[in-house]
Amino acid sequence: MLRAVLCCVLIAATAAMAWEQLENVPAQAEVDYGTHITWGKGLVWGMFPTYDAQFPETYVGFYDPGEDEWELLEEAMEDEELEHTSLTFQWLEDGVLFGIGDYDDDAYLYFYSLYNGEWDSYDIDDEEEFEIGNGACIAYQPNVNYTRQMNPVPGWIYCLPGGGSQEFWRYAIPTSLPNLALDGIYPGSGAVIADQTPLFQWGSTASPQYRLLVSTNSLFSDTVLDKVISNPEYQDSSVLVNGTYYWRTATWVSSAWSWGLTHNFELDGGWQQLQDIPGSVGTGAAMAYDGDAFGHQSIIALRGGGQEDYYEYDIVADDWDPEEDAPENVYAGTSLTTHDPTEESGLFQWAAFGGSETTDYPWYYNPYGSPHQWVLFDELDAAFPEHLGSEASMCSGQGHYLYLVVGDNHFYRLDPPAVEGGQGSRVPRSEKAQAHVVACRGGIEVEYQLPVSARIRATLHDAVGRQVGGLDAGDQQPGIHRLSWDRDSEGRKLSSGAYFVLLDVGAEQAKLKAIVR
Numbered sequence: 001m002l003r004a005v006l007c008c009v010l011i012a013a014t015a016a017m018a019w020e021q022l023e024n025v026p027a028q029a030e031v032d033y034g035t036h037i038t039w040g041k042g043l044v045w046g047m048f049p050t051y052d053a054q055f056p057e058t059y060v061g062f063y064d065p066g067e068d069e070w071e072l073l074e075e076a077m078e079d080e081e082l083e084h085t086s087l088t089f090q091w092l093e094d095g096v097l098f099g100i101g102d103y104d105d106d107a108y109l110y111f112y113s114l115y116n117g118e119w120d121s122y123d124i125d126d127e128e129e130f131e132i133g134n135g136a137c138i139a140y141q142p143n144v145n146y147t148r149q150m151n152p153v154p155g156w157i158y159c160l161p162g163g164g165s166q167e168f169w170r171y172a173i174p175t176s177l178p179n180l181a182l183d184g185i186y187p188g189s190g191a192v193i194a195d196q197t198p199l200f201q202w203g204s205t206a207s208p209q210y211r212l213l214v215s216t217n218s219l220f221s222d223t224v225l226d227k228v229i230s231n232p233e234y235q236d237s238s239v240l241v242n243g244t245y246y247w248r249t250a251t252w253v254s255s256a257w258s259w260g261l262t263h264n265f266e267l268d269g270g271w272q273q274l275q276d277i278p279g280s281v282g283t284g285a286a287m288a289y290d291g292d293a294f295g296h297q298s299i300i301a302l303r304g305g306g307q308e309d310y311y312e313y314d315i316v317a318d319d320w321d322p323e324e325d326a327p328e329n330v331y332a333g334t335s336l337t338t339h340d341p342t343e344e345s346g347l348f349q350w351a352a353f354g355g356s357e358t359t360d361y362p363w364y365y366n367p368y369g370s371p372h373q374w375v376l377f378d379e380l381d382a383a384f385p386e387h388l389g390s391e392a393s394m395c396s397g398q399g400h401y402l403y404l405v406v407g408d409n410h411f412y413r414l415d416p417p418a419v420e421g422g423q424g425s426r427v428p429r430s431e432k433a434q435a436h437v438v439a440c441r442g443g444i445e446v447e448y449q450l451p452v453s454a455r456i457r458a459t460l461h462d463a464v465g466r467q468v469g470g471l472d473a474g475d476q477q478p479g480i481h482r483l484s485w486d487r488d489s490e491g492r493k494l495s496s497g498a499y500f501v502l503l504d505v506g507a508e509q510a511k512l513k514a515i516v517r
Contacts, residue, residue, distance in 0.1 A: 018381035019383075019384070019413065019414045020414070020415075021411070021412055022063070022068060022411045022412060023063070023068060023069055024070075024409045024410060025046060025059075025070065025405055025410075025411050026059065026070045026072050026409075027048040027050050028057070028059070029050035029051075030050065030391075030408060030409060031048040031049065031059075031405065031409055032049055032050060032051050032390070032391050033049070033333075033390040033391060034047070034058075034082065034083065034084070034391075035049065035085075035391045035392070035405055036085060036087035037394070037403060037405055038087045038088055038089050038341070039089065039396060039398075040089030041089070041095045041114065042065070042066075042398065043064055044062065044063040044065070044395065044397060044403050045061075045062050045063075045087065045097050046087070046405065047060050047082075047085055047101075048060070048409075049081065049082050049085055049101075051081060057081070058081065058085070058101065060072070060097075060112070063403075063411070065397065065413075070411075073112065073119075074117075081103070082101030082102065082103055083101065083102045083103075084101060084132045084133055084134060084163075085099060085100060085101040086099065086100050086137040088140040088157065089140060090140050090154055090173060091341050091436070092142055092143070092146055092155060093115075093177065093437070094113060094114050094176060094437070094515075095115075096154075096176070097111065098111050098138065098140065099111075100124075100138055100159065101132075102132055102133075102136075106123055106125060106126065107123070107124040107131050107161075108121045108122065108123055108124060109124055109157070109171065129273070130165070130167055130169060131161060132159075132162060133161065133163015134164075134282055134283040134304075135160070135162030135304040136281075137159070137281075137286055138157055138158060138287065139287045139299055140155055140156070140158075141155050141157075141158065141297060142154070142291075142340075143155045144297070150190050150191040150192065151191070152177060152192075153172060153174075153175065153194045153268065154173050154175060154176075155173055156170050156173060157170070157173065158171075158313075159171065160277060160281045160285060160287055160303075161281070162282065162283075162285055163281075163282075164280045164281070164282060165281060166278070166279065166280055166281065167276060168275060168276055168277050169271050169273055169274065170274055171272075172194040172270060173194060174194040175193075175513075176515070177498050178497065178515065181201045183203065184202060184203030185202055185203065186199065186200065187263070189265070190264070190265070191265040192265070192266045192268055193265060193266070193268070193269070194267075194268055194270075196239045196267065196269040197235060197236065197238070197239060197240070198265075199233060200214070200234050200235070200247060200249075201232065202232050202249045202260070203232065204232040205251050207251035207253075208230065208252065209229075209230060209251070209252040210230070210231070210232060211227070211228050211229075211249060211252075212225060212227045212247065213225065213226055213248055214245055214246070215247070216244065216245060216246070217246065220246065220248075224240065224245065225247075240267055241267075242267050242268055242269060242270070243266075243267060244265075244266055244267075245267060246262055247264075247265075248260055248261065248262045274318055275318045276320075277301065277303060277320050278311065278320055278322065279303050279307065279309055281305065282305025282306070283304055283306075283332050284302070284305070284306075284333065284355065285302060285330065285334075286302045286304070286330070286335050287299060287301040287302075288338050289340055290312075291338075291340045293338075293348075293349065293368075294312055294314070296314060296316060297315045298312050298313060298315060300313070300338075300365075301313065302326055302330045302334060302351070303330070304334065306329045306330065307330060308325040308327075308328070308330065309322065309325060309326070310322070310324060310325055310326050324371065326351070326353070326374065327363060327374045327376070328363075331354055332355050332389075333353075333354020333355050333388050334392075335351065335352050335392065335393045335394040336349065336350070336351050337349070337350050337402075338350070339396045339400065341396075342396065342398045350363070351363045351365065351374075352388055352392060353388070354388040354389060354392045355389065355390060360378075360383050360384055361377050361378045361382055362377045362384070362394070362402065363375065364377055385410075386410060387406075389406065389407050391406070392405060392406050393405045397413075399415070400416060402414045402416060435449075435505070435510045435512060436448075437501070437513070442486060443484060443494060443516065444485045444501065445482055445484040445485075446482065446483045446501050446512060447481070448505065448510070449479070449480045450477070450479060451478060452478055453475060453477055453478060454475070454505050455474060456472075456476050456483075456503070457470075457471065457472045457473065457503075457504040458473070458483055458501060458504065459502045460485055460499060460500075461499065461502065462497065463498040463499065467489075468488040468489060468499075469488050471483065494516045496516050497515070497516060498515050499513070499514050499515070499516065500512065500514075
């Protein structure tokens, strides 16, 4: 059945308070250089390398603010002393934690899915042209077109490999959802995909033989695949390079091939090298995603190595622009964070500068001032509770909280007072309604935030577009709401597979993908 649930409606400012000490980080030895925390799906996630001879492990876990406790992930990086680590969170689909690290002289991209609770890894320097070193850092960019039916790419991971290099790379994340075959066709015309070994599917005509042609041009003069098969689907083991592809299939009729329509899709997968950052990247470098502070999607970066350089990368233009230099030299323990993962207004970019006795307070960068400038956040009770060493890390959380890890595995939270310019206003970043699928088992749950009152209607569709559920929730007040399904309109339990939710929010419509297993 379909249910409308109201939750978390109260989003109110609270009084300013000093850094509050929370439960210690649950590593079995003191965390050291390479510690990182990030925010995702209502939790603080942490990667904690420890170099104690008795416990040479890298611990990974999450902190639940509601329960006020940490929990370690099972089988994370057991017995692995990772170096050159960094962490970020992909908050679309079911949510995936991404990390990088160098283990036994090999660079890996690690990823942990919240849906199935499993780890996987990708050997970066085994397949690609770059290695990671001191100052390596990553950041996640969500795909703003993800809710469109033909764009199942949940986003990209950006990487500065560090180690004195100026290189800058991007990894396109393949969807974790099953293929959506529209009218039996996948990839459909106009689709953008990230899977470099795609499964081609086409509607069956009960033919004993099919022929599949894939080319880089519509005349099929440059053939990539030419296969004769007995089933109406095919997946090749060879990796396709990125670019535009055209494909068609034929059936064997009267001793000749009878060709069907031509389809085209764009492949944007794997690692791609982008414009170099100006200047080499070294120890203490930090990077974050910013959705709108510069009027477009950006990656912001401090390049570390004791340098004060601060840059903004225009994602669309593939170009780095220098911003106002940081107020401190950038050493190990420096972190950079925005509020984008919380979907709240994030006018400013927060930074904690490690390794210096003079950085007693957090700083924020104001891109709306004239000129753009760094501002010392020396408000009452905002001083860091301890000196920031090489193991320090800071991130933003829901409600504009700042979370901080420092030496001796100490973990703190600050509810900063309002900052001139709107940082403390606690309102959605956009005046549009925000909606996403919440990770859940045995059904589908959608969470959405309304900036103003609106009438809410929703329909649930299976992978081929048939409506299997619906609801008119009526008028709802501003705040965060949820809809959930565990049965279809006939009362049958939802079967496993891919589904689409069409959510009408007043005059707007969102299309969300979900999977039931």
